[in-house]
Amino acid sequence: MAKIKGAVKVDIEKCKGCGLCVEACPTKTLDLSKEVNSKGYNYAYMADPDSCIGCANCALVCPDSVITVYKTKI
């Protein structure tokens, strides 16, 4: 059966690790990584990629507009 699947791409170098996207995600897909980018921020990443539904809540609240959201039926 076809399922709605989503995914996000974070522009790691521009992410400031504010965590607002992590809080906004209804499926707990995102988390802040233990690694840092070149500015020293713990950037956001998909900790549980399977759970993403492509709702774009994370991208809507991101102050730095660094999240691209994909969604499709698989």
Added chain:
Amino acid sequence: MADLEKIMKEENIVYKKTKVLTDNVMHYCPGCSHGVVHKLIAEVIEELGIQDKTIGISPVGCSVFAYNYIDIDWQEAAHGRAPANATATKRLMPDKFVFSYQGDGDLASIGAAETLHACNRGENITMIFINNAMYGMTGGQMAPTTLVGMKTSTTPYGRNIDLNGYPMKMTEIVASLPGTCYVTRQSVHDAASVKRCKKAIKKGFENQAKKIGTSFIEITSTCNSGWKMPPVEANKWMEKHMFAYYPQGDLKDAERDNPDDYIKYIK
């Protein structure tokens, strides 16, 4: 992993950064509401197809560099004078979409007179008001909008009414002026509020084409650095404390008062 490759294709993009935002990295602190509001203004400009017809007036304060981020024409106003610049710009170029962008230190304090008079004249402009209840850029000092009891660098024991007066409700004040057509208070702390706020900003811009008066949009915001809280916590603090004193939603949605109604006073 194979799944991810199938999903992350150009044709499956449902949300990406608008081209009206430049690629410059914003200088704002992590999690600052300014970035979200910039994005919403840019998205509205893109959706209305008015990138080459929009002129922004940037303020003094953290958002002084707004012109680096939204790819339109800009003017930089002296402290508090954005509504005056916007007035002149709109009157000289009535077909352009003109908006002012100001924080509470700029709009409610040094620029209070410009704000009230632009709204009272019913200028056909859109005013964006970021209210984070303190002066962010200069180190978190008390602003007219600071809540009672709120600690700032100039009210270390909390704002005291006897000493500092009451927090100023600019949005309620301009709603009472006959020149405003649309006055609303919004926020951008979660996905639902971001969507509502975008609709409000869009309406503010559309009102300019209808020439029905001043649209005034407050966005109750956070200043994580000034409030000394992580961004997520600051949003929660705002919901709990700011929304009680600054209630959310539309205060006015009409046309500016009909000038004919005022003629009787001189007859």
